[in-house]
Each structure stands twice: as structure tokens, then as C-alpha cells.
Amino acid sequence: MAKLICAFLFMLVTSFVIQDVYAGGEGSLKPAECAPKCDYRCSKTAYKKACLTYCNLCCAKCLCVPSGTYGNKEECPCYNNWKNKKGGPKCP
Template identity: 50%
Template sequence: MKLFVATFLLVLVLSSSLLQPTMAGSDFCDSKCAVRCSKAGLKDRCLKYCRICCAECNCVPSGTYGNKDECPCYRDKKNSKGNPKCP
């Protein structure tokens, strides 16, 4: 029983330390996407796709439109129809 409790606590500590960088990245994406989508007509949709692209590419172009050359991964993502995925 003691071994089970010790193992459980060890897993809990390790998993919490692994989640920390993900949460920090999320804050980065949230702030960058908020700026990127601030003038979007469909803000919820813009934020959704911007966050997906940011999580995969680790960057978001500056400004509210254009500047996609700053982040080639973000620029080159396509949806199933071949159109740009990232706002």
C-alpha cells in the first residue's frame, strides 16, 4: 500500500511539472492571438484557429492582418480545401 501511495505521488509531481510549459505556451498563444484577432469579424472563429496554429507553430505573425512571412509554418498551414488555415 505504501508503495502504491509513493508511486501515485511521484506520478502526480511529474505530471504537474510536465504541464507547466504547456500552460506557459498557452498564455503566449492567448495574448498573441488576442492581438491578431482583435479586428476580426468572427472573433471566436479567428481565436480558435489562431490558437491551433500557434500551438503547432510556436509563433503568430504581428499585427491584425498580413505579415505571415514572419512565421512560415503559420503561413503554410492549409485546410482540407487547400485554403489558408491560420488567420
Template identity: 40%
Template sequence: MDYKKLVTYFFFLVLIILPFMLLPATAAPGRVGGMEVYCGSRCRGRCAKAGFQDRCIKYCGICCRQCKCVPSGTFGNKHQCPCYRDKLSSKGKPKCP
């Protein structure tokens, strides 16, 4: 096999594989992109009635990514996600909204 054919095959292979490497993560649970989508939608629902929605969504997102769950509803129901319920701030108060 000569050098030109080898280079041609190499570039052909790169053109086939490269698009799959550049695709964003899908919304499958467990993947980073999927968890972002899951947490974003769940936290927007959880913080719908919050006075400071941006702060609520920020802390809910942090808790969701660490715990991989968000309690249902806009308030309470923290028994559904013990990790979310038990997270405390540096001041000893509940961290997750």
C-alpha cells in the first residue's frame, strides 16, 4: 500500500469518526448533558413560586447534580430525596430549596 492511499484512508476514517465525537451528550439519564436537562426542568418546576427564582434554581441545580433527584412540587416533599433533604449550608441550614 502506498503512502497516498494510507493518508486517504486515514482522513476518510477521521471524517467518519469526528462528527460522533463532536455531538453533544444526549438527554439520557446518567450522562452529563442528560442530567443538566433533567435538573433544569425539575428545578424550574420546583422554584416556580420562589421569590428569588434565580437563586432557587442555582441551589436546586447544585443539589440535583449531586443527589440526582429533586423532590416533586414547589415546596416540601423532601422525604422523596433524602440526599437533597440532608444537604446543609456552611451555616448549618438546609442548602436545597
């Protein structure tokens, strides 16, 4: 009986940990949701390929993409604060 209770508690704790991982640290997107969000985010830029590359990279790390096609980065601090080697913004 004790083994059954231990197994149940282990499964319960594990499910909470898994939910926290999928909830993300900052954003709540799942990696599969990044592509459509980035497609919209980059829809009006002249540099679509570069924008999509960096947007998807940033989304995979931050699990968040700001709303709109430009600006609104304050919605996603991780996305906003990630800088390139020169100190400029990494995420579009």
C-alpha cells in the first residue's frame, strides 16, 4: 500500500513539474506555436527571411512573441532584453 501511495505522489509531483515546463518561464507558447506568430510578426518587413529566423529563435527561447508587426516588445521581457554581440536587439 505504501508503494502505491509513493507512486501516486511521484506521478502527481511529476505532472506539476511538466506543466511548469510547458507553461514556459516567461511566455506560455509551445514551440509549435512560434511559426504562425512569427509569420504574422514578420509579415510587413522587407527582410522577411532574417526576421523569421531570429523571431523563431527568440520564440523558442522565450516562448513569447510580442503582438503586432512592430514594437510591443515590453509584452515579452526575455524577447526584448536578448541582445546581439554589438548590444543591439537580437529579436525583431
